[in-house]
Amino acid sequence: MTNIAFFDTKPYDKVWFDHFSGEYQAEITYFESKLTHKTAPLAQGYEVVCAFVNDTIDEQVIEDLYQGGVRLLAMRCAGYNNIDFKAAFGKIHIVRVPAYSPYAVAEHAMALLLSLVRQTHHSYVRTREFNFSLNGLVGFDLHGKTIGVVGTGKIGRVFIDICKGFGMRVLAYDPYPNKSVPVDYCSFEELCSESDIISLHCPLTEESFHLINRESIAKMKEGVVLINTSRGALVDSQALLEGIRSKRIGGAALDVYEEEAELFYEDRSSTILDDDILMLLISMPNVLVTSHQAFLTKEALQNIALTTLKSVESYEKGDVMEHEICYQCDTCHNVTGQRCF
Template identity: 65%
Template sequence: MKKIAFFDTKPYDKIWFDQIKADYDFELVYFEEKLTSNTASMVQGYDGAIAFVNDTIDKNAIETLAKNGVGILAMRCAGYNNIDFKAAFQKLHVVRVPAYSPYAVAEHAMAMLLCLNRKLHRAFNRTREYNFSLNGLTGFDLHGKTAGVIGTGKIGRVFIDICRGFGMNVLAFDPYPAKDSGIEYVEQEELFARADVISLHCPLTKETAHIINKKTLALMKDGVVLINTSRGALIDSDELLEAIKSGKVGGAALDVYEEESDLFYEDFSNTNIQDDVLARLISMHNVLITSHQAFLTNEALQNIAETTLKNLEEYFAGKLLQNEICYQCDKLGKCEKLPNGRCF
């Protein structure tokens, strides 16, 4: 039986992995600690490791994992911008869960838009104090408004379908347009200029880092609403804060944040957080923040557990690693995997 170190464990992770692991020959040992260069030594005596999106898997962490005999790192998420793949090449195979539930994330994005627009969070707090005034709670009809969607992978396309269900017009930008999708693609500049609501569904890359910045914010309509359920660093948080203060941005719904890794998923309710930008954003009446929650449905958690354990099974059985993230493929722009279907 292979022994697997499971990092950054939360109760909802354990529920689903415990249910599904009976079908696999693995012993899962759960650690609450995140995987970092300081905690990587905990894998001594383990055959593999499971990590999450806000773990810090840098060169030192990778070298420690490899030194202790771990050859596989299974990410129980789709994102992997927190991994040093150059350091991992020839040392550590990295697999991921490329799709767990596009509906979960897309529905959360729309839920945030509805809540923010109709001030449901503020109304909830008011009525709990028996304040039934409607002053300051006016929203706008989504019907007839224009949604701009950046990134039309599975999640982006589900979000587009939801927007259409509300009678919204939809524009999209993606360097790789979905063929025969019926989606109206435009250049970024046109999308920024025409959209009343802009929702981000693209991965974090060198090209998309701070795609929302001072220059692009200036192209947008006054009062535009921004939604981000993808990666925090797609938005320059300082510039967003200034745009909200000036009124350029009418509202922001954020499930992710640029500097979230030391904050999200933890309880700081009895602590004064030291991130002044985040504290200021949270204090604003037209900002809605959730802590990287969009994936959190039973269906998504089940799919994450099943795919993660299947990825590990493929590795230990010497099979093709269908969900491996390959440094060489990234580097060359094409798949150069060996005949055994592995990166190295």
């Protein structure tokens, strides 16, 4: 039986992990608190820790986990920019869930886009107050519009297919173009200048940090709509706010936010937010924010649990872990079918 310390637990996390834990001989202890240097001691005596994208896994946390006996960190998400990989190398193996459901995220991106441009979220609020006026609810057709898709991985490709189904012209930018994808690739600058709508589907790297900034916004069409269901730090939030105020950006739909770690996934309805930028963004009538829920479907949650528990099982058996990652995966043994170290 493998003992797993599970951090940042929400009720929906337990459903499928509990369902499959017996099959994979896993005994899970759930902690509601996020993984930080203050909570890392809770993992004392556990060999496996399961964490999430907004947990703090820096050098101190890595060392605390290692000294407490942890040897595997299983991220139940695709993102991993919150981990100090150099500190973990040689001490703690790290696995992730690279693709739980590209359809979930891509479909949520389209749901955000449709809600924003057709103002269904405003209509919902109005009709609940018996206000049936249509004033101020004029939208626009997606058919015939040009949408720029940044990132053509699994999620980006699914989103491209959805957009084509709406009769949209699709442009794509990716530093590593996939020639098998039937889409018109272009430079990021061209994508900015020609797109009526821009949707982000790329990972957060040093190169993509604040990809959407004052300079790139200045190159965009006036009234452009921005969709972000990837990583919050792809967008400079201050620049976004300025772009909305100047009307260069006609609307924004965000499922992620660069300072979301202490906010998203929690009920903050009875508190005053310290983040002035987020408060101002949410107050804008042409901004729609959801709290990092694009992944949240039954199918995705099932895949997350299965993939994570399979990785833990592979670790316990001494097998190669298919989804192991490290800071030098381009050159480590992982590329030759061995563990990273």
